[in-house]
Amino acid sequence: MEVSSSELDYKSSIDAPQSGVIELQNIQKVYDTGTIQVKALRGVSLRVERGDFVAIMGASGSGKSTLMNILGCLDIPTKGRYFLDGVNVSSLSQNELAHIRNTKIGFVFQSYNLVPRTSALRNVELPLIYGSIKKKDRHKMAMKSLKSVGLGKFAYNLPSELSGGMQQRVTIARAIVTDPAMILADEPTGALDTVSSAMIMQIFCKLSLQGRTIVLITHEPEIAAFAKRVVEVRDGRVLSDRRIVEVSSPPPNVSPDLVDQLSGATKNMATSP
Amino acid sequence: MISSIFENLVIAMQGIAANRLRAILTTLGVLIGVASVILLLAVGNGSSQQIQQSINQLGTNxxxxxxxxxxxxxxxxxxxxxxxxxxxxxxxxxxxxxxxxxxxxxxxxxxxxxxxxxxxxxxxxxxxxxxxxxxxxxxxxxxxxxxxxxxxxxxxxxxxxxxxxxxxxxxxxxxxxxxxxxxxxxxxxxxxxxxxxxxxxxxxxxxxxxxxxxxxxxxxxxxxxxxxxxxxxxxxxxxxxxxxxxxSSSTINQAQAEATQVLMQAQDISSLANVDFSIANQASLLSTSTSTSKTFTALLGAVAAISLLVGGIGVMNIMLVTVTERTREIGIRKAVGATRAAVMIQFLTEAIVLSVIGGALGVVAALIGSHFKIDGVKPVIESWSVFMAFGVAVLIGLFFGAYPASRASSLNPIDALRYE
Structure with missing residues (x-):
C-alpha cells in the first residue's frame, strides 16, 4: 500500500523537479525539547542533479548531521519540502520512509555499520531481503556488487575477519546493490588510515564515473576535494555552494591507476590485515 | 517487510547463534519448566494409578x-x-x-x-x-x-x-x-x-x-x-x-448391609447410632484416594507451572538485553529499509525460537525422565500434558518476547545508529 501511494505521488506531483535527483525547498528542522526550541536547520534549499558528486561540509553544530538525516529519510523536516527522485518524501509515514530508504538511498556510514557475525555477502543482501527480492536474484546481485568493490573472494568472511577498509567497501557494496537514486556517505573515511581512505575515495570516484549521484558529508577538506561540488553549511543555513567541475565531467583528483589496481590491492590487504 | 517465513527463521537463528551460551541458558529455563510440568503431572498421575491399582490388588470384592x-x-x-x-x-x-x-x-x-x-x-x-x-x-x-x-x-x-x-x-x-x-x-x-x-x-x-x-x-x-x-x-x-x-463385586453393598444387620443382632445393638464396629469397602476407599491424588496432582502442576513462568521471564530478560546490545544492528537494519513490523517480527521470532527449542527439549527430557521411578512412583505421562506444556512454552515466548520486540521496533534509526 505504501509503495503504490509513493508511486502515485511520483506521477501526479506537479511540483516534481524535472531533472534534479534531490530537491530541497526551504527545509527547516526544529527540535522541541519541551522547554526550548532548537532550530537545527533554518531554511535550506538545495538541488542536486543526477550524476553529481556533492560534498556537504560543516563543523559540528552546523546542522550538517540534521541535514544528512533528512536527506537520508531517517528524519522528516518540520517545514519545507523534499523531493527525492521525484517523490515528495517530506510528509511520508515511518513505513513509507523505510521503503524509500530501501529503494532509493544507499548508506555508507563512518563506522562501517555492518551487522556483526554475519557474512559480507549477507550484509550486502540485507537491503534486498527487506526489499523482498527472491533469494536467487539476491545472491547474484550481492555477488556482483561485492565484485565491483573488489571483494568477490571475501563474500563469506565475517566483518570481524576483514580490515577497516575492506569493511567500508562491503558497506559501499551494500549501498549500491539496490541501484539507488543517491548514495549518501557520512564521513566514510573518518575511521580509516590514509591508504585505506585514498582507496575508498577512489571507489567513490569510480562510482561517480559510472554516473551515480553521490552526497558526501565530511568535515575534512581533503576528502571534499574529490567532489565535483562543495556545499558549506553553518548555523543551519547554506553558507557557500561552489562548483568545482561540471556534473558531466569526471571528478577531480580521480586516479585511474588506483581504480585499475583495485583488485591487486585487495590481495595485498588480505595478506596483511 | 520480509515476506518469507524461512528468511525470518534464518535471521532469528543467526541472532541466537551470535550468543550461544546465553541462548543455551535461556533455553534451559524453558526446558526445565516444560519438563517439570510434564513430569510432575506424570508423577501425580502415576501415583494415583498406583494407589487405585493397589486397592484393586487387595481383592476386588x-x-x-x-x-x-x-x-x-x-x-x-x-x-x-x-x-x-x-x-x-x-x-x-x-x-x-x-x-x-x-x-x-x-x-x-x-x-x-x-x-x-x-x-x-x-x-x-x-x-x-x-x-x-x-x-x-x-x-x-x-x-x-x-x-x-x-x-x-x-x-x-x-x-x-x-x-x-x-x-x-x-x-x-x-x-x-x-x-x-x-x-x-x-x-x-x-x-x-x-x-x-x-x-x-x-x-x-x-x-x-x-x-x-x-x-x-x-x-x-x-x-x-x-x-x-x-x-x-x-x-x-x-x-x-x-x-x-x-x-461378587456387584453384591458388595448388599453384603455390607447384611453384615451390619448380622453383627447388630449378634452384639445386641438396636440402633445404627450405637454401632460399635465399622465396615470399610472398596468403593469408599477408591473415591477418597482419587480425590486425594487429584489434589496432589494439581499441587504438583502448580509448582511446575511457576517454574515454567520463571523460564518465560528468563526469555524476556534475555531478549531485553539482546535488544539493548543490538541497538546498532537494529539501526542498520532500519537504515537499509527494515520496517517496524520487520524488526518486530525478527525479535519475536527469536524469542519464539528460543522457547520452542526449550519446549521441545523439555518434552524430550520429560519423556526420558518418565522412564525412571521418582520416589517409588513410575510416572505416567498423559499426552494432553505434553501438548499443553509445549503450547504454553510457545505462548510464553510470544508473550514475553512481545515487549522486547516492540521496544526494538520502536527505536529511532538515528539514535540506534549513534548508539555506542
Missing amino acids: FLTISPGSNGFGALAATLGIGGRFAARIGTQSSSQELTMQDVAALENKKQAPDIKSVAPVVNASATCVTGDYSYSPSTFVGTTPAYEQARGYSMAAGQFVSSEDVTTRLPVIDIGQTVSAELFPGQNPIGQTLQCGRTSFQVIGLFNSKGTNGVDNLDSIIVAPITTIQAELSGFGGLSSITIEAT
Missing part, C-alpha cells in the same frame, strides 16, 4: 470389619497397614470386641446370602529369627483359609494354611517375598523353620509378589493359623478384624 466406631481402624486394616498399628487403634477405641461368634453369625448363609466367605484376622507382631538373619514383618496375621482368596493372595510355592492347620493349631506359616528375601536369601524357604517370638514355625508356603499399595509393602507379610497365633503370640482376646468376601 471384600469388606473389612473392625471393632470400634472409629472408621480409621477399618481403613487401616483394609489397606493392610502394619498389624501393630491396626491392632492398637482397634483395641483402644473399642468397648465391644469382635469374636468368633460374630464370625459364625456372618457365615450363616440364611442371614447373609451375599457373603461368600468370612476370615477372622488376629494381628500380631514379632521379630523372626533364623540363623544369622532377623526380620520384623510389617504384617503378621493369624487367620483362616478364607483369607487367601478374599485378600487376593496366590501361592508361588507350597500351600496356604489349611482348615486342619487351624483346628490342630499347627505352628506353620506362609511368607511373602520380602520376608523370604530377608530371612532366606538365595534359598528355598519351603520346609525351613523360623523362630518368631518364643515359637518355632515351619514355612509351608510362599506368596507371589503383590508389590506395594502405596502405603505398605504387601510382600512383608507372615500368615499363620489364627488358633496358633492366639495361643502363642496374641492371646485369646477379641479379633483384630474380620475380612468378608462378597459373592
Whole structure:
C-alpha cells in the first residue's frame, strides 16, 4: 500500500523537479525539547542533479548531521519540502520512509555499520531481503556488487575477519546493490588510515564515473576535494555552494591507476590485515 | 517487510547463534519448566494409578470389619497397614470386641446370602529369627483359609494354611517375598523353620509378589493359623478384624448391609447410632484416594507451572538485553529499509525460537525422565500434558518476547545508529 501511494505521488506531483535527483525547498528542522526550541536547520534549499558528486561540509553544530538525516529519510523536516527522485518524501509515514530508504538511498556510514557475525555477502543482501527480492536474484546481485568493490573472494568472511577498509567497501557494496537514486556517505573515511581512505575515495570516484549521484558529508577538506561540488553549511543555513567541475565531467583528483589496481590491492590487504 | 517465513527463521537463528551460551541458558529455563510440568503431572498421575491399582490388588470384592466406631481402624486394616498399628487403634477405641461368634453369625448363609466367605484376622507382631538373619514383618496375621482368596493372595510355592492347620493349631506359616528375601536369601524357604517370638514355625508356603499399595509393602507379610497365633503370640482376646468376601463385586453393598444387620443382632445393638464396629469397602476407599491424588496432582502442576513462568521471564530478560546490545544492528537494519513490523517480527521470532527449542527439549527430557521411578512412583505421562506444556512454552515466548520486540521496533534509526 505504501509503495503504490509513493508511486502515485511520483506521477501526479506537479511540483516534481524535472531533472534534479534531490530537491530541497526551504527545509527547516526544529527540535522541541519541551522547554526550548532548537532550530537545527533554518531554511535550506538545495538541488542536486543526477550524476553529481556533492560534498556537504560543516563543523559540528552546523546542522550538517540534521541535514544528512533528512536527506537520508531517517528524519522528516518540520517545514519545507523534499523531493527525492521525484517523490515528495517530506510528509511520508515511518513505513513509507523505510521503503524509500530501501529503494532509493544507499548508506555508507563512518563506522562501517555492518551487522556483526554475519557474512559480507549477507550484509550486502540485507537491503534486498527487506526489499523482498527472491533469494536467487539476491545472491547474484550481492555477488556482483561485492565484485565491483573488489571483494568477490571475501563474500563469506565475517566483518570481524576483514580490515577497516575492506569493511567500508562491503558497506559501499551494500549501498549500491539496490541501484539507488543517491548514495549518501557520512564521513566514510573518518575511521580509516590514509591508504585505506585514498582507496575508498577512489571507489567513490569510480562510482561517480559510472554516473551515480553521490552526497558526501565530511568535515575534512581533503576528502571534499574529490567532489565535483562543495556545499558549506553553518548555523543551519547554506553558507557557500561552489562548483568545482561540471556534473558531466569526471571528478577531480580521480586516479585511474588506483581504480585499475583495485583488485591487486585487495590481495595485498588480505595478506596483511 | 520480509515476506518469507524461512528468511525470518534464518535471521532469528543467526541472532541466537551470535550468543550461544546465553541462548543455551535461556533455553534451559524453558526446558526445565516444560519438563517439570510434564513430569510432575506424570508423577501425580502415576501415583494415583498406583494407589487405585493397589486397592484393586487387595481383592476386588471384600469388606473389612473392625471393632470400634472409629472408621480409621477399618481403613487401616483394609489397606493392610502394619498389624501393630491396626491392632492398637482397634483395641483402644473399642468397648465391644469382635469374636468368633460374630464370625459364625456372618457365615450363616440364611442371614447373609451375599457373603461368600468370612476370615477372622488376629494381628500380631514379632521379630523372626533364623540363623544369622532377623526380620520384623510389617504384617503378621493369624487367620483362616478364607483369607487367601478374599485378600487376593496366590501361592508361588507350597500351600496356604489349611482348615486342619487351624483346628490342630499347627505352628506353620506362609511368607511373602520380602520376608523370604530377608530371612532366606538365595534359598528355598519351603520346609525351613523360623523362630518368631518364643515359637518355632515351619514355612509351608510362599506368596507371589503383590508389590506395594502405596502405603505398605504387601510382600512383608507372615500368615499363620489364627488358633496358633492366639495361643502363642496374641492371646485369646477379641479379633483384630474380620475380612468378608462378597459373592461378587456387584453384591458388595448388599453384603455390607447384611453384615451390619448380622453383627447388630449378634452384639445386641438396636440402633445404627450405637454401632460399635465399622465396615470399610472398596468403593469408599477408591473415591477418597482419587480425590486425594487429584489434589496432589494439581499441587504438583502448580509448582511446575511457576517454574515454567520463571523460564518465560528468563526469555524476556534475555531478549531485553539482546535488544539493548543490538541497538546498532537494529539501526542498520532500519537504515537499509527494515520496517517496524520487520524488526518486530525478527525479535519475536527469536524469542519464539528460543522457547520452542526449550519446549521441545523439555518434552524430550520429560519423556526420558518418565522412564525412571521418582520416589517409588513410575510416572505416567498423559499426552494432553505434553501438548499443553509445549503450547504454553510457545505462548510464553510470544508473550514475553512481545515487549522486547516492540521496544526494538520502536527505536529511532538515528539514535540506534549513534548508539555506542
